[in-house]
Amino acid sequence: MAGIGFELRRVIGKGGLSRSLGAALSGILIVAGPWLMTILSFFFIRSIFSRSLASSADLFQVAVIYSYAVSISLFSGLHHHFTRIVADLIWEDRHAEASAWLVRFALAAAALSVALGGTAMAVAPLDLGGGALAYRIACVFLFATVNVMWIVMLFVSLLRRYIAILAIFAAGMAASVFLVAAWGGRWGPAGALFGYATGHAFTAAGLLALSFSRYTPAAISGGWKFAMDYARRYRALILSGFLFYLGQWSDKFVFWALRGSAVAGTPFRLYEAYDVPVYVAGLSIIPGLVYFVIYSETEIYASIRRFLNSLTHETLAHIFEAKERLGTDLRRELHDQTLFQLTFTFLAMLLVLAREPDGARRLVYLVALCGAFAQFTLMTLLNFLYYFELYERSLVATAVFFIANGLVFPLVQLLLPGLPPGSGFLCAGIAASAAAWALLLQAVPDMDRRIFLRTVRRN
Incomplete structure (x- = not known):
């Protein structure tokens, strides 16, 4: 994906409205x-x-x-x-x-x-x-x-x-x-x-x-x-992917079972009061995902390459410098992509406030948009963990997401039925994102040692 991002970024760098629009459309298609x-x-x-x-x-x-x-x-x-x-x-x-x-x-x-x-x-x-x-x-x-x-x-x-x-x-x-x-x-x-x-x-x-x-x-x-x-x-990688997407849908399964309306002639149920806002909210994070592919991912990839090259070609001082820069780049890219996506999430919220007259439905839309933003943040952090091959840590973050959204908050929703649908998804996304970010930052200081030990084991 980083290679694709570099290609799209190169097209944008050539200038021109048509090239930039073409790169943006290609990014949308990819993500x-x-x-x-x-x-x-x-x-x-x-x-x-x-x-x-x-x-x-x-x-x-x-x-x-x-x-x-x-x-x-x-x-x-x-x-x-x-x-x-x-x-x-x-x-x-x-x-x-x-x-x-x-x-x-x-x-x-x-x-x-x-x-x-x-x-x-x-x-x-x-x-x-x-x-x-x-x-x-x-x-x-x-x-x-x-x-x-x-x-x-x-x-x-x-x-x-x-x-x-x-x-x-x-x-x-x-x-x-x-x-x-x-x-x-x-x-x-x-x-x-x-x-x-x-x-x-x-x-x-x-x-x-x-x-x-x-x-x-x-x-x-x-x-x-x-x-x-x-x-x-790579069982930790495979299991983390499974838990992330199962966690993403688990609260929907619960709402279908507990609050959904049965479709005539079938045992299947739907809960449109939550389903439609979720689908719309999912579209709202496309700009952030495109930004991630074209900018965040390519910057972090380049920073990782510099760090890896320093391990074999540079002095210890330069290795520490490259490692410090990697941590700085991670913080900067997360900050920049967060502000970028927040702009579109905020615009989507304004559109909901202007177009949705029903107060209860409006609240569900707003919560769903915030939940989608938390999901976007978690997705990008998981990708960063994957780049460093920190699969066990990504598994911990996705387990937090699945347990919170699939097990804990459905019980909370039963005890507090007045909570708007999607509240658990939002809280689970925040908790898992915080866990992923903490696990990522914790790994950066001794990344050189981890890579060395991993290389020794493989050889």
Whole structure:
């Protein structure tokens, strides 16, 4: 990702409005491509339902939301596992092997999706008449395509063919919208889901073709044993990714169960009073994520490189100086990106105050925006911990996040039902961010010793 950030930063450095806008759009695509395109197409599809498929709207919505929520919660560890393998192979210029692992992980994600999703939908009690079987199959198909697309998107960001990627996303989402309208009108909720999932499949297929046009898959040395060795070696990284995303969704699961409204004919529940503000708040942190990719990440990467080079080429005094500068750069970049994202969060709050007349809903939106900001801060701090390979420390921070948002604050919410939804998510994000920041700063002073000992163990 730092390499991508340097490329976008180089484009901006050349000057010109068109170049700067192009770099910004590319950054948005990298950090939020699937999420942004899905949200935009989702709201557009909802407008179609409101006109012609109103009876199918809830059945469609619950399937899409659950597919994304469960996929990112259960498969995030797999995503971190895949990313670690591919990152190392790319660093070693073994691009063809990295492409082969893309195929393997995409197939593994599809197989796991069918197994887990098929089992869940087989036992789920549905009262949809003759359309129940088609709805079950459509849900499994959507779940599988979503999980494959996550894997593919992790890889295609390496290609730096941003316009082509954006075009494929746009074409896939356009296909989703068209097929939802066409098949939903003819075959009801199941047809709408098949149409939406087919658009996802088109997108994944297009991105795979783009990847293979650049890197043709080659034979893999080591097979799945190679992947399992990575899983054991980087288990803290994989588990931290799993706990972070499970923690991100855990309070939503609780609210669905305790306060949600059942979708007719299914055991699934939604809580729109909280769901919609969460999705909108998630879009508000895109500017900060783009800033992180283009500026914060590249600055810290350069600072780390200087520090590592000093370990092998400089005197002890210069090593201490580079280490001190690294700590200073961390503080400065966190400060700058915080102020940058706070500007957009504040603007979003002003928009909510101006457009939302209902006081209770307004409060939920404001809390959700603050929670999204805390989540953004935690995400960036976790990335910094990953750069230093402080995986055990990242695991501690994500465990704080999961325990607070998934276990502690749901109990608090039960005892204090007057708290606005999202309060626990906000507090959990703050607590986990504070833990991650403290663990990161604590590690910097003896970073040279840690790197030396790690090198000795590996050799």
